[in-house]
Amino acid sequence: MERIYNFSAGPAVLPEEVLQQARDEMLDWHGSGMSVMEMSHRGKEFMSIAAKAEADLRELAGIPQNYKVLFLSGGASAQFAMVPMNLLRGKKSANYINTGQWSKKAIQEAKKYCTVNVAASSEDANFTYVPPQETWNLDPDAAYLHYTPNETIGGVEFNWVPDLLNGKTDMPLVADISSTFMSRPLDVSRFGLIYAGAQKNVGPAGLCIVIVRDDLLGHTIAGTPTMFDYKIHADNDSMYNTPPTYPMYICGLVLEWLKKRGGLKAMEETNITKANLLYELLDATDFYHCPVAKPDRSRMNVPFTLKNAALDDEFLKQARTRGLIQLKGHRSVGGMRASIYNAMPLEGVKVLVEFMKEFASHHA
Ligand SMILES: *Cc1c(COP(=O)(O)O)cnc(C)c1O
Secondary structure (H helix, E strand, O other): OOOOEEOOOOOOOOOHHHHHHHHHOOOOHHHOOOOHHHOOOOOHHHHHHHHHHHHHHHHHHOOOOOEEEEEEOOHHHHHHHHHHHHHOOOOOEEEEEEOOHHHHHHHHHHOOOOEEEEEEEOHHHOOOOOOOHHHOOOOOOOOOEEEOOEEOOOOEEOOOOOOOOOOOOOOOEEEEOOOOOOOOOOOHHHOOEEEEEOOOOOOOOOOEEEEEEHHHOOOOOOOOOHHHOHHHHHHOOOOOOOOOHHHHHHHHHHHHHHHHOOHHHHHHHHHHHHHHHHHHHHHHOOOEEOOOOHHHEOOOEEEEEEOOHHHHHHHHHHHHHOOEEOOEOOOOOOOEEEEOOOOOOHHHHHHHHHHHHHHHHHHO
């Protein structure tokens, strides 16, 4: 058996050790005589798996006691509606920062429930930068501010957290942190709510993790479906209905793996090394080009184009023969994209960079 280097944006590569452990425990989890997939979500075995995953997440991310951790289904996309339904709290508007395709989707959905004030946008430059906070036009009466710390498609990442608690406002900060979650240290106390689809950095598809400050619970708008009410999930420890049990178990294994690797600070260091390798190559040649402004380049998703787009297919074909797959860019951006989440080994990025150098020298 040979594993390939998978640069998919999501569902994405998982740590090999995690997959091996899941394999070993597939038929008989810890002497229970059954697979995690077959367990009652209310049985003591699965309850212990869920409790361990939450405890590890709290420890790794330093989540304060007044925040709830929810394990939900419906993907990050369901959050685009759940956020306004739960957080408007009688207000009529919400602030959104528009930095790419995922921000746009969140904005479109929020418009069904409130007036959206797009406080800043980088659409004027095809979403290749983060608008500096001095240029934002926040509505001070809005219920919250929503932004996307890492735009998975455009490869644009905030290297800073918006400063809303600076005495001026108590407006909660809300973040769709799907594709950068657990890739770097995070100060949860700066946020009212953060959410992340698991399939980018922490597990399989089908699970979305929500971390929410408890004073924000219990204020849904009229007509909110029971399943879209954070308080219902919080009051029932994410077991109001059957949660995505197997993805939660795998996520738990990924969190254990993260702890063994030294936690978020250590992860961040490796991620910086990996990203620098790629960006240094992109900047050293004019054969490749990265459209994103330097300070705002993502450590997780690295988009780039070839000077001659006619070579795109050949590039992808040859990459595949080296065991490098899923490098095609998103249809809305074109070119290439290498997603290098936590589980992508440094070695994988080195192999990619070597291949890219070689390809450039053969086609210059
Ligand atoms: C992938 C992604 C989503 C959508 O996640 P689903 O689980 O498919 O709903 C939303 N936001 C960001 C930033 C993403 O990367």
